[in-house]
Amino acid sequence: MKLTADELRNKYLNFFQSKGHTIISGASLIPENDPTVLFTTAGMHPLVPYLLGQKHPAGTRLTDVQKCVRTGDIDEVGDPAHLTFFEMLGNWSLNDYFKKEAITWSFEFLTKELGFKPEQLNVTVFAGEEGIPRDDEAIEIWKSLGIPEERIFPSPREDNWWGPAGQTGPCGPDTEMFIDTGKEKCGEHCRPGCHCGKYIEIWNDVFMQYNKTAEGNYEPLGRHNVDTGMGVERTICMINGYPTVFETELFAPIIGKIRELASKTLDDPEAQTKAERIIADHLRTSVFILGDQKQCVKPGNIGANYVLRRLIRRSVRYAKMLGLAAGYMQQIAEIIIGEYKHVYPELDQNRETVIHELVAEQERFEKTLEQGEREFNKIATVMKQHGQMQLGGRTAFKLYDTYGFPLEFTIELATEQGMTVDRQGYEEAFNKHQELSRTTSAGSFKAGLQDHSEVVTRMHTATHLLHAALHQVLGPTALQKGSNITPERLRFDFTWPDKMTPEQIQQVEDLVNQKIREAIPVVKTSLTLDEAKAQGATALFTAKYGEQVTMYTIGDFSKEVCGGPHVQNTSELGGFKIQKEQSSSAGVRRIKAVITNLQ
Numbered sequence: 001m002k003l004t005a006d007e008l009r010n011k012y013l014n015f016f017q018s019k020g021h022t023i024i025s026g027a028s029l030i031p032e033n034d035p036t037v038l039f040t041t042a043g044m045h046p047l048v049p050y051l052l053g054q055k056h057p058a059g060t061r062l063t064d065v066q067k068c069v070r071t072g073d074i075d076e077v078g079d080p081a082h083l084t085f086f087e088m089l090g091n092w093s094l095n096d097y098f099k100k101e102a103i104t105w106s107f108e109f110l111t112k113e114l115g116f117k118p119e120q121l122n123v124t125v126f127a128g129e130e131g132i133p134r135d136d137e138a139i140e141i142w143k144s145l146g147i148p149e150e151r152i153f154p155s156p157r158e159d160n161w162w163g164p165a166g167q168t169g170p171c172g173p174d175t176e177m178f179i180d181t182g183k184e185k186c187g188e189h190c191r192p193g194c195h196c197g198k199y200i201e202i203w204n205d206v207f208m209q210y211n212k213t214a215e216g217n218y219e220p221l222g223r224h225n226v227d228t229g230m231g232v233e234r235t236i237c238m239i240n241g242y243p244t245v246f247e248t249e250l251f252a253p254i255i256g257k258i259r260e261l262a263s264k265t266l267d268d269p270e271a272q273t274k275a276e277r278i279i280a281d282h283l284r285t286s287v288f289i290l291g292d293q294k295q296c297v298k299p300g301n302i303g304a305n306y307v308l309r310r311l312i313r314r315s316v317r318y319a320k321m322l323g324l325a326a327g328y329m330q331q332i333a334e335i336i337i338g339e340y341k342h343v344y345p346e347l348d349q350n351r352e353t354v355i356h357e358l359v360a361e362q363e364r365f366e367k368t369l370e371q372g373e374r375e376f377n378k379i380a381t382v383m384k385q386h387g388q389m390q391l392g393g394r395t396a397f398k399l400y401d402t403y404g405f406p407l408e409f410t411i412e413l414a415t416e417q418g419m420t421v422d423r424q425g426y427e428e429a430f431n432k433h434q435e436l437s438r439t440t441s442a443g444s445f446k447a448g449l450q451d452h453s454e455v456v457t458r459m460h461t462a463t464h465l466l467h468a469a470l471h472q473v474l475g476p477t478a479l480q481k482g483s484n485i486t487p488e489r490l491r492f493d494f495t496w497p498d499k500m501t502p503e504q505i506q507q508v509e510d511l512v513n514q515k516i517r518e519a520i521p522v523v524k525t526s527l528t529l530d531e532a533k534a535q536g537a538t539a540l541f542t543a544k545y546g547e548q549v550t551m552y553t554i555g556d557f558s559k560e561v562c563g564g565p566h567v568q569n570t571s572e573l574g575g576f577k578i579q580k581e582q583s584s585s586a587g588v589r590r591i592k593a594v595i596t597n598l599q
């Protein structure tokens with residue numbers, strides 16, 4: 001079947017309307033009243049008060065299409081399926097129908113309306129855990145619809161539990177629907193959820209029966225809600241049989257424009273494709289953020305503003321790599337606005353702001369890049385005068401560190417001058433810098449054996465617990481900016497726009513102490529950075545793929561790439577106390593804490 005995104009949106013909304021749902025408008029990309037997330041990440045997000053029990057004016061069955069931004073996967077962009085912006089089709093039951101109707105309608109829509117063959121369909125369901133049973137009801141419903149047991153995959157919490165969207169709120173087990181692309185399995189272990197591209201997830205039905213409290217507990221919600229979400233881009237891709245979302249009609253014109261404007265071809269075709277996709281994805285997301293009805297996010301250094309800045313700057317870097325012709329920013333933005341304005345008229349209404357902000361940010365960033373190029377040229381001239389034709393690794397690293405030049409960029413400039421770059425030296429400088437950041441942050445400048453004293457080791461582990469606790473209490477945007485440890489105290493800086501409330505501070509402290517009491521082993525693993533990231537590890541001072549790193553895992557609470565050293569069990573910390581929470585710089589907070597009751 002061939003289907004456009006317009007047709008898919010209409011089919012979806014009409015189908016659920018025919019099942020008694022009211023079509024409602026999607027909300028802004030900037031969430032209301034939820035400081036724990038920067039952007040709307042799912043269709044359920046604006047509906048949280050109603051999922052919790054407030055009466056919705058449009059009734060108990062709702063359907064819509066929602067703009068979503070998720071930047072957690074930003075490094076995956078460029079692969080066949082990851083995007084920072086996507087549209088989510090959704091249908092909700094507010095304490096109305098439950099699993100039977102939700103799953104039956106999902107099946108009916110996929111097979112009857114979209115024409116997927118039932119044999120292409122694989123599903124995952126919640127496998128259960130202590131206190132929460134396996135979702136046998138969902139399994140039975142899928143079986144009754146003709147999905148055989150071998151294509152129903154019970155999976156643990158990491159895969160089949162959804163939400164809450166922020167730190168607290170409605171959540172529950174889910175059942176995810178995957179289309180089998182027909183590719184070979186990548187190995188014995190290959191099953192829905194594997195990232196090899198055989199199975200593509202297109203829809204998720206969440207059965208929201210629980211509420212996660214600020215203390216981290218799951219309480220019965222006292223209501224049975226359904227929250228579903230279908231990704232427009234992926235579904236269109238699958239229906240039309242494209243290899244990636246970038247071939248769909250939603251991306252083809254943007255990619256086409258980028259190709260038309262490009263004046264350089266990279267030696268590595270894969271790098272070329274990735275650059276095109278990153279520019280297309282990041283600028284599409286930036287246009288939607290800047291063109292949002294709320295008009296409150298502009299490029300800047302904090303929170304959502306910073307995410308936007310990063311998206312624009314990253315696309316500028318790749319645009320430079322491909323040598324996009326002057327005026328590309330405006331031209332690409334125009335294509336995106338033109339393509340979407342009939343669905344999202346706010347983009348057209350805010351056209352001037354969108355283009356103005358994009359171009360202004362591009363110019364600001366290009367100035368920094370130009371300064372870097374001047375610096376490069378100065379160095380290159382002197383080197384050539386001395387007959388040196390290879391740029392040292394430390395210099396290449398300085399260009400990266402001070403002016404944001406990625407290595408590929410420096411290599412290109414060098415090639416233009418008939419020079420080469422000492423890649424290995426760059427990598428060494430990079431690693432040395434990381435090492436330095438780590439040791440500086442560990443307070444090693446205090447010198448001597450003291451660095452690796454037991455107290456400092458305990459503080460190190462406490463820092464990981466603190467970081468993870470901040471993530472749980474404040475959200476994933478509370479990210480480490482710096483850390484400094486002395487035998488007396490630990491100091492931890494992290495991005496967060498507001499003063500923490502006394503309750504939040506208490507929650508963080510309690511959570512760390514709880515993990516200490518749980519006496520969790522601290523497990524050290526050696527693996528590559530990619531593997532660590534694939535396992536969801538936080539990796540702060542590392543950026544090179546393929547590099548061997550050490551990862552410390554503390555139960556399912558914390559996973560961080562770090563140089564160590566760490567204690568072997570959290571119980572060795574004794575106790576943890578936050579002494580101060582203060583501002584460090586704009587958008588950055590600082591916590592000072594101590595370890596207590598040392599045995």
Ligand code: SER
Binds near residue numbers: 041042162228229
């Ligand atoms: N909230 C669920 C998700 O994001 C279903 O929409 O997958």
